[in-house]
Amino acid sequence: MRQAGRYQPSYRAIREKVSFLELCHDPDLCAQVALRAVDDLGVDAAIVFADILLVLEPLGIGFEFTKDDGPRIERPVRLASDVDRVSPSIDANASLGYVMESVRRTKKALAGRVPLIGFSGAPFTLASYVIEGGGSREYSQTKRFMYADEGAWHELMKRLSGAITSYLVAQIDAGAEAIQLFDSWVGALGPDDYARYVQPHVASIFAALGDRVPAIHFGTGNPALYPLMKQAGGHVIGLDQRCELGSTWRALGDVAVQGNMDPIALLAPREVMIEKANAVLRAAGGRPGHVFNLGHGVVPQVDLAQARALVDHVHEASSR
């Protein structure tokens, strides 16, 4: 998950001076906030500071972040013919070079202390932003597009997936030691729609990446999709709080898992949060291949000391 965020006083101070996109475009500042999050939290991996939407820019899809940091696409893709506006391919090193520079500078600053994770949004999640024009609750425009013109949908997903692949490969080339694919909104779909409209594209990304670095496949909102997500690829499957980790992992079989801790549990009293972390650890049962993590990102209301206490507790409990 993104580690740096508004829950950190140091991050809020930086964001008083620069906008979110200005920050994303400043490799030195990105390295600084990524490092600060590792220091603040004491976590076992860093994640490059970036946004899942950055890859849209070289694809020719303009966007901005509104004052409350919500994304807004300038000209949403609504008709099949709009897909022509999306570039068929990108040169990630040229157009997203500032992210690769962030990867390099963050890695240099980490000096081998912990590994660095690169990431991208997954094709369905990016498609839903591109089609809805921003966040959504029902994804009605996205599904309408998908159902109305399957050919145009697959073409859009193909262009997104190609760009995502180039982007992730470039991050690995720049030094990312693991990558994560974020399918944050895919849980709006049922298994049949996922298998038909999404899975082949996600599978093409993981197939292209191969085994160069560990790949984390994250999707939230629908535990019924995990078996299909595992089929699509990834060495680690991200689980959200909607499932029971033990039975879900057993059903998935031979794959590593991360997540499952409800991010909102960090707003609970300390002892309740610890109890919930222990429940996740118990469900994992020390089985190799469990990465303790939240089921989704840290929310801004979280107290930094509380987040740190969670990491410290997990370290202590896991070393027993």
Add this chain to the structure above:
Amino acid sequence: MRQAGRYQPSYRAIREKVSFLELCHDPDLCAQVALRAVDDLGVDAAIVFADILLVLEPLGIGFEFTKDDGPRIERPVRLASDVDRVSPSIDANASLGYVMESVRRTKKALAGRVPLIGFSGAPFTLASYVIEGGGSREYSQTKRFMYADEGAWHELMKRLSGAITSYLVAQIDAGAEAIQLFDSWVGALGPDDYARYVQPHVASIFAALGDRVPAIHFGTGNPALYPLMKQAGGHVIGLDQRCELGSTWRALGDVAVQGNMDPIALLAPREVMIEKANAVLRAAGGRPGHVFNLGHGVVPQVDLAQARALVDHVHEASSR
């Protein structure tokens, strides 16, 4: 699901003259719009026209609907001490008499053509409105409250559940021939939290209702909760589009099911919608106890002729 809505030209015409709450408080108009929906759609059951939040009024929780029909709670329950503001019990026939009058007049107008379904919001969904103050994406206030003071949470859920029970009993007394409990937002929880914070309260409602009329237990957003929802009660479990109906029903065992059709599929081209309806029917395989339904409510963008075509198709396909 609610059948009458903005997708009907007749409903939009009425809503130009009266607000949503004025409509809910006018039993004649409620009967008229409920009947019109049955006529427009050709469905096998009517549902009383009301809103899941109406029960909050006698509980002492004021609310309004904003211009885009989103609910806004005047004074959200945020502290344990706020629970004292929620009435410990209600006299549903006295305080919600206008709903019972809608039940009676709708039933009279139906004249036995199709049965009439009454309904209420479920305690978690109502609690989340009451605590968040409106809709939410992360339910962070609700979960924070739930985790912070379990005693206060259970007291709030107990008061809501008592009122819901009285309200549903009154609707049955007034002539409702089935009832539905809507847990629209419960899918934000995982199985452990559901079992601990929600299930006992829902179970108390279904236990109190007994077998007087068929009871439908509807919850959306997390297929991993269905087994626990079945345990809590209801003769019919409502499934949303996030699961595969066949395997989900087999896992649930001996209970009827409804739903599973993605409401957004009604925005698809006719042949895609029909194909998706056929997939639901195939998954149900003619097993007794399957009620064809949407996984959630009809969205306003739906074309009435398209909705009618779906109902007609299901009738035709099921009579073969």
